[in-house]
Amino acid sequence: MKMKLFHGTYIIHIIVSIFAIFSSILVTTYYPDSGIGRSLRSFVKSSPRNLTVSFSMKIPKKEDLKANPRDADRFLQENFYRESCPRAVKIVRNSMRRMYHAKSSIAPSLVRLVFHDCFIGGCDASVLLDSDKSFLSEKEAAPNLSLKGFDVIDSIKSELEEVCPGVVSCADIIVLAARESVELTGGPSYFLKTGRRDSMVAFKEAAGRELPAPTANLSTILSSFASRGFTPRETVALLGAHSIGITHCNFFQERLYNFSGTGKADPELNPRFLQDLKTKCPFAASTSSASPYAADSSTRSLHASNSQDMVNSNVDKVVDLSFDNEGGNDGFGVRYYKGLLHKKGVMFSDSQLMAKEETEKWVRQYASDKHRFRKDFSMAMTKLSNNQILTGNVGQVRIKCSKIH
Numbered sequence: 001m002k003m004k005l006f007h008g009t010y011i012i013h014i015i016v017s018i019f020a021i022f023s024s025i026l027v028t029t030y031y032p033d034s035g036i037g038r039s040l041r042s043f044v045k046s047s048p049r050n051l052t053v054s055f056s057m058k059i060p061k062k063e064d065l066k067a068n069p070r071d072a073d074r075f076l077q078e079n080f081y082r083e084s085c086p087r088a089v090k091i092v093r094n095s096m097r098r099m100y101h102a103k104s105s106i107a108p109s110l111v112r113l114v115f116h117d118c119f120i121g122g123c124d125a126s127v128l129l130d131s132d133k134s135f136l137s138e139k140e141a142a143p144n145l146s147l148k149g150f151d152v153i154d155s156i157k158s159e160l161e162e163v164c165p166g167v168v169s170c171a172d173i174i175v176l177a178a179r180e181s182v183e184l185t186g187g188p189s190y191f192l193k194t195g196r197r198d199s200m201v202a203f204k205e206a207a208g209r210e211l212p213a214p215t216a217n218l219s220t221i222l223s224s225f226a227s228r229g230f231t232p233r234e235t236v237a238l239l240g241a242h243s244i245g246i247t248h249c250n251f252f253q254e255r256l257y258n259f260s261g262t263g264k265a266d267p268e269l270n271p272r273f274l275q276d277l278k279t280k281c282p283f284a285a286s287t288s289s290a291s292p293y294a295a296d297s298s299t300r301s302l303h304a305s306n307s308q309d310m311v312n313s314n315v316d317k318v319v320d321l322s323f324d325n326e327g328g329n330d331g332f333g334v335r336y337y338k339g340l341l342h343k344k345g346v347m348f349s350d351s352q353l354m355a356k357e358e359t360e361k362w363v364r365q366y367a368s369d370k371h372r373f374r375k376d377f378s379m380a381m382t383k384l385s386n387n388q389i390l391t392g393n394v395g396q397v398r399i400k401c402s403k404i405h
């Protein structure tokens with residue numbers, strides 16, 4: 001890279017030097033005392049290596065390649081596409097609204113998608129890539145097998161490609177579409193800058209290892225969020241997203257029938273709620289053991305192909321995450337926390353927010369103060385959407401979100 005740059009600079013230097021020699025002869029003949037001729041001659045004598053060094057200074061340094069979370073403020077812009085694609089944000093908004101009215105389940109799927117993208121490798125649309133000869137797709141990682149919304153992103157992207165080809169990144173589309181989704185499902189609107197770029201690789205292994213499982217305990221959850229800069233308060237606020245959407249029975253079945261290998265239900269579950277959940281998710285032999293995010297169990301159970309598996313497992317059975325929550329009429333977020341206060345968290349990971357004072361106090365706060373929740377959730381979503389972004393010349397703007405070019 002450096003060698004190439006040096007050769008390039010050398011050639012430019014020779015061309016400019018020839019021009020400078022002629023100019024210098026002319027200037028010295030007609031204006032012998034002007035000093036211009038001297039300057040031109042000193043340029044001819046200067047070393048192209050010096051110029052290379054000064055050109056190199058402008059090339060982004062390695063440490064700038066992957067900006068840290070705080071750098072989002074430095075690199076992203078309030079409306080990055082104001083000149084290149086002024087209608088970008090509006091196109092995402094209108095497109096989302098149209099698709100939401102046809103199928104409302106897309107909104108929660110996109111909110112989950114932004115979490116799974118931004119948590120692994122940052123908000124770089126790595127989650128959208130199909131496997132390539134040099135990497136495996138994150139979509140194949142166990143926690144992502146139930147991820148949805150890829151078609152929604154593709155559809156928005158092709159609309160944008162028609163209006164401003166090659167301009168709007170898939171990473172920006174994910175965060176913008178997720179913001180729309182939160183708003184459409186009754187959540188707050190939050191501030192987003194744009195200018196993210198798309199990764200050239202996917203991180204399947206990290207996705208399998210680092211996305212928290214629905215069986216995770218509080219300390220695992222908190223340390224996973226803390227390693228990405230989130231406080232316990234922000235973690236509790238983000239989980240308010242579990243007031244929308246669905247979960248497959250597989251993800252909490254152990255709690256109903258064989259909690260920690262006891263052959264009984266999780267004693268922390270509200271007894272009436274437990275009965276309701278059991279009705280919705282009858283016992284399914286093939287999913288009664290092992291962690292639901294373990295590649296072999298969840299892959300098999302969520303993608304059962306033979307008919308016996310389909311009968312035995314709850315492969316297609318889902319419940320609303322806000323199923324029978326106490327605060328049914330309280331809207332986005334608040335109903336989730338009210339449910340937790342009544343031991344009605346569907347997944348073990350949700351109920352873990354009540355396990356210790358440091359998170360329980362926020363569950364109580366948010367259950368009783370809608371405005372505080374909406375403020376905290378907004379800030380946490382902006383922060384999540386700015387996690388480890390790619391900017392400048394790093395990465396690319398994909399033409400098709402599932403492929404690099």
Ligand code: HEM
Pocket residue numbers: 105108109110111112115146147148212213214215216221238239241242244245246247248251321349
């Ligand atoms: C401890 C952390 C978390 C765990 C263990 C977790 C786990 C899960 C699981 C297992 C599902 C069910 C998926 C399915 O059955 O299709 C789910 C759904 C969902 N999650 Fe999370 N999640 C976590 C954090 C988050 C965060 C931080 C957000 C967003 C800010 C989020 C948003 C959602 C949404 C909206 C759904 C519903 C998806 C749909 O209806 O398609 N989750 N989550």
Ligand SMILES: [Ca+2]
Pocket residue numbers: 116117118119120121122123124125126127
């Ligand atoms: Ca990513």
